[in-house]
Amino acid sequence: MNQTRTEVVADGPVIIGGGLAGLSCAIELSPARCIVLSAGAISTGTSTGWAQGGVAAAVGPDDSPADHTADTLAAGAGLCDESVVRAITEAGPEAIEWLAAQGTRWDRNPDGSLKLGLEGAHGRRRIVHAGGDGTGAELLRTVVDKARTCESVSLWDHSPATRIVTEDGRVAGVEVSTPAGPVLLRTPAVVLSTGGVGGLYRHTTNPLSSRGQGLALAFRAGAVLRDVEMVQFHPTALDVAIDPMPLVSEAVRGEGAIIVNERGEWVLANPLSARDVVSRAEWAQLQAGHRVFLDARTSPGERFAELFPSINATALTAGLDPTRDLLPVRPAAHYHMGGVLVDLAGRTTVPGLYAAGEVASTGLHGANRLASNSLLEAVVCGRWVAQRLKAELGTDASVPDVAGRHWADEKWHPEEPVIDHLRGIVSTWVGVLRDAEGLQQALEDLLPYVANDTGLVGYLVARAALARTESRGAHTRTDFAGQVEARHTLLSLADLPELAEREAVPA
Numbered sequence: 001m002n003q004t005r006t007e008v009v010a011d012g013p014v015i016i017g018g019g020l021a022g023l024s025c026a027i028e029l030s031p032a033r034c035i036v037l038s039a040g041a042i043s044t045g046t047s048t049g050w051a052q053g054g055v056a057a058a059v060g061p062d063d064s065p066a067d068h069t070a071d072t073l074a075a076g077a078g079l080c081d082e083s084v085v086r087a088i089t090e091a092g093p094e095a096i097e098w099l100a101a102q103g104t105r106w107d108r109n110p111d112g113s114l115k116l117g118l119e120g121a122h123g124r125r126r127i128v129h130a131g132g133d134g135t136g137a138e139l140l141r142t143v144v145d146k147a148r149t150c151e152s153v154s155l156w157d158h159s160p161a162t163r164i165v166t167e168d169g170r171v172a173g174v175e176v177s178t179p180a181g182p183v184l185l186r187t188p189a190v191v192l193s194t195g196g197v198g199g200l201y202r203h204t205t206n207p208l209s210s211r212g213q214g215l216a217l218a219f220r221a222g223a224v225l226r227d228v229e230m231v232q233f234h235p236t237a238l239d240v241a242i243d244p245m246p247l248v249s250e251a252v253r254g255e256g257a258i259i260v261n262e263r264g265e266w267v268l269a270n271p272l273s274a275r276d277v278v279s280r281a282e283w284a285q286l287q288a289g290h291r292v293f294l295d296a297r298t299s300p301g302e303r304f305a306e307l308f309p310s311i312n313a314t315a316l317t318a319g320l321d322p323t324r325d326l327l328p329v330r331p332a333a334h335y336h337m338g339g340v341l342v343d344l345a346g347r348t349t350v351p352g353l354y355a356a357g358e359v360a361s362t363g364l365h366g367a368n369r370l371a372s373n374s375l376l377e378a379v380v381c382g383r384w385v386a387q388r389l390k391a392e393l394g395t396d397a398s399v400p401d402v403a404g405r406h407w408a409d410e411k412w413h414p415e416e417p418v419i420d421h422l423r424g425i426v427s428t429w430v431g432v433l434r435d436a437e438g439l440q441q442a443l444e445d446l447l448p449y450v451a452n453d454t455g456l457v458g459y460l461v462a463r464a465a466l467a468r469t470e471s472r473g474a475h476t477r478t479d480f481a482g483q484v485e486a487r488h489t490l491l492s493l494a495d496l497p498e499l500a501e502r503e504a505v506p507a
């Protein structure tokens with residue numbers, strides 16, 4: 001492999017991440033040119049492709065963005081930015097139409113109206129879906145196909161970004177590790193759309209490669225991160241020794257399934273409670289030595305395979321028939337509400353650095369994401385970043401090699417043996433229930449590893465969790481059960497001098 005660094009100049013933006021947020025941004029940028037970097041092959045390693053439930057949008061006749069806003073604020077437990085919630089929920093119906101115009105085949109009723117699912121803590125049926133529980137696959141197919149046909153989009157696969165280069169405090173480029181050797185892309189604008197952090201944990205529904213690389217890139221470039229302690233655990237990951245764990249969508253409970261222990265006792269009265277409530281109830285059962293199951297045998301019962309074909313297929317592969325068997329489940333790290341602090345144009349605190357999708361903290365989710373609001377945010381905010389970039393950079397910027405670079409090196413894997421060790425530390429001390437002693441232990445154990453992205457991001461989540469001395473939304477401290485006045489946890493390099501000494505930041 002040639003290790004000489006190539007330097008290339010791109011006047012147009014470089015988008016890091018080829019999920020729904022990154023590719024919506026790239027498509028919306030057209031005809032302005034851009035480069036999209038994907039850590040693996042395009043279409044792999046995204047949470048987008050795995051989404052089941054759908055996209056929340058107030059499109060039903062009995063619904064309104066105001067009702068959607070109210071449900072989102074209630075779930076967010078005091079940390080949402082209300083004006084952001086209003087803006088994004090109001091953009092929902094148009095986003096559904098935009099995706100349809102790009103080619104998404106939404107599930108529809110015979111009269112052509114959209115079929116709407118119900119999920120936890122939504123007061124209405126407002127989950128727009130495709131292919132039953134195959135929404136994510138259909139969305140990813142849509143944006144990948146569209147991006148491939150956009151002459152303005154240059155897709156670079158197997159090309160993880162390794163460093164954001166700044167000069168005089170603003171973005172000047174991005175270093176990329178390609179199978180053909182390192183490349184420095186000089187660009188005035190970088191968009192982070194790298195997804196979530198679930199891979200930091202032993203039990204997760206995310207691709208294992210989702211370990212917060214975008215947070216590490218942004219933090220090292222000097223950006224402020226917000227509320228990174230807020231990790232949502234999904235209460236119904238299928239507990240059948242598969243890593244990452246297959247998800248059983250909340251929509252199954254929307255169709256009447258209940259959560260029970262091995263004695264058949266209900267684990268909580270309302271199985272459609274918010275995710276943190278269900279996860280804590282399950283955690284308590286597990287800690288008391290019980291097992292936890294999803295019981296879908298009566299409802300949706302015989303309709304299971306028709307309504308949830310993907311989940312049904314996964315269960316059958318694991319030897320479980322949802323119409324006859326209880327499905328073993330447990331909480332698993334699923335979604336990151338915290339992220340890189342941005343405004344509604346996706347601007348971070350570093351000029352030239354933007355973020356959209358799960359890596360960003362817009363203020364939509366607060367302390368707890370309402371189900372199916374994340375795909376909505378990814379598509380809406382990905383496009384808003386593009387509109388801002390077009391206004392700032394114009395539409396005639398050039399990027400090199402617009403035909404794209406498709407490397408066929410499927411064997412290229414950046415995995416390190418240390419990752420498993422780090423996942424163990426984060427899972428043990430920074431999980432569903434946290435306390436000061438455990439978080440201090442996590443910080444001590446992770447500090448030697450902060451030069452590694454996974455070690456750094458685990459450290460930052462633990463640091464923020466220690467700073468939040470209350471229980472709110474997805475963050476539960478057993479030593480601080482109550483709530484104090486709502487405030488955000490902000491982290492930046494300047495606040496954490498111990499990291500500079502540990503080479504967390506390149507000299």
Ligand SMILES: Cc1cc2nc3c(=O)[nH]c(=O)nc-3n(C[C@H](O)[C@H](O)[C@H](O)COP(=O)(O)OP(=O)(O)OC[C@H]3O[C@@H](n4cnc5c(N)ncnc54)[C@H](O)[C@@H]3O)c2cc1C
Nearest residue numbers: 017018019020021039047048053054161195357358372375
């Ligand atoms: C199993 C599952 C089910 C879900 N169901 C739903 C649902 O029903 N509704 C809903 O709203 N949300 C759902 N979510 C959440 C939702 O899917 C994600 O929040 C959303 O897809 C995130 O999109 P994204 O574009 O931000 O990131 P992703 O889709 O995760 O894409 C991240 C991209 O970044 C790339 N990348 C990462 N690091 C680098 C790097 N250093 N260099 C280059 N590229 C990099 C990856 O290769 C990938 O292309 C679900 C998530 C999971 C895991």
